[in-house]
Amino acid sequence: MKPVPPATSLRRAPVQRRSAERLTRILDACADLLDEVGYDALSTRAVAIRAGVPIGSVYRFFGNKRAMADALAQRNLERYITRVTERLGQESGGGWREAMDAVLDEYLAMKRTAPGFSLVDFGNQIPVGKRDAGPNHLVADTLTALLSDVIGREPDDDLRRTFLVAVETADTLVHLAFRVAPEGDERIIGETRELLRAYLARVLD
Numbered sequence: 001m002k003p004v005p006p007a008t009s010l011r012r013a014p015v016q017r018r019s020a021e022r023l024t025r026i027l028d029a030c031a032d033l034l035d036e037v038g039y040d041a042l043s044t045r046a047v048a049i050r051a052g053v054p055i056g057s058v059y060r061f062f063g064n065k066r067a068m069a070d071a072l073a074q075r076n077l078e079r080y081i082t083r084v085t086e087r088l089g090q091e092s093g094g095g096w097r098e099a100m101d102a103v104l105d106e107y108l109a110m111k112r113t114a115p116g117f118s119l120v121d122f123g124n125q126i127p128v129g130k131r132d133a134g135p136n137h138l139v140a141d142t143l144t145a146l147l148s149d150v151i152g153r154e155p156d157d158d159l160r161r162t163f164l165v166a167v168e169t170a171d172t173l174v175h176l177a178f179r180v181a182p183e184g185d186e187r188i189i190g191e192t193r194e195l196l197r198a199y200l201a202r203v204l205d
Contacts, residue, residue, distance in 0.1 A: 022051075022053055022057055023061055025051040025052065025053060026047060026048075026051045026053060026057070026058055026061065026062075026068070027068070027071060027072050027075055028051070028115070029047045029048075029050035029051035030042070030047050030065075030068050030069065030072050030116065031072055031114070031115035031116030031117075032050065032115050032116070033046055033047060033050060033116075034069070034072075034115070034116035034119045034120065035115050035116055035118070035119075038119070039065075039069065039119055042065050042069075043065065044058045044059065044062070044064070044065055044068070047065075047068065069119075069120050070123060072116055072120050073120040073121065073122055073123035073135070074123070076110065076114060076116075076117055076120065076121060076122055077122045077123070077135065077138065077139070079110070079114075080106060080107065080110055080122070080139075081142055081146075083106045083109075083110070084102060084103055084106050084143075084146065085146060087102040087105075087106055088102055088146065088147075088150065095150070095151070096147065096150060096151045096200060096204045097197060099147050099150045099151075100147075100166075100196060100197070100200060101193070103143060103147075104170060104174075104189075104192070104193060104196070107170070107174065108174065108184060108189065111174065111178060111184065112183055112184065118178070121135075122135035122136075122138070122139060123135040136164065136167050136168055136171055137164060139167050140160060140163040140164035140166075140167045140168075141160060141163075143163050143167065144159055144160045144163050147163070151204055153204075158203075159203075162200070162203045162204075165199070166196055166199065166200060169192075169195065169196065169199070170192055170196060173188060173189075173191070173192040173195070174189070174192060176188055177189050177192070
């Protein structure tokens with residue numbers, strides 16, 4: 001099973017390398033400014049200035065700042081999946097527990113280090129506090145595809161539902177951990193890890 005890719009928010013996909021590099025600078029600038037000024041104060045003009053590109057270059061890719069934030073969220077998801085895939089390739093066969101630790105660890109690492117991630121993560125935080133289920137469904141479907149081989153099970157509807165519950169639970173508790181402490185409250189993160197293991201053990205063991 002291959003997850004359905006998210007719909008792109010780009011007006012025009014870059015074709016040439018130079019155009020792709022310009023898009024990267026725009027999204028990098030958007031991420032940095034989200035951390036510095038927040039979403040409400042973010043503007044396409046400020047992004048253009050920070051990225052060192054004409055304002056027309058921003059509008060060539062995006063109709064407004066919401067589309068730009070959506071594209072950043074999509075890039076975050078793609079980078080997260082790449083990180084998880086690489087991490088799973090390095091693991092030593094510890095089964096689903098080791099795999100789920102990798103899934104949670106890479107999410108926490110991005111929460112702590114990826115610019116703009118605290119506001120947009122995979123697309124469900126703008127406006128701040130909005131809880132859109134779409135990104136979590138995509139994450140759950142992707143993890144089902146990635147982890148089905150690890151656990152030796154077909155990626156059926158039951159497994160998708162199991163991972164969706166796990167993703168929704170982890171999402172809520174990790175956001176709580178980062179509301180309690182800027183770097184994530186370790187006690188809440190530890191409880192999250194234990195809760196996920198207890199829930200998944202009923203299904204995966």
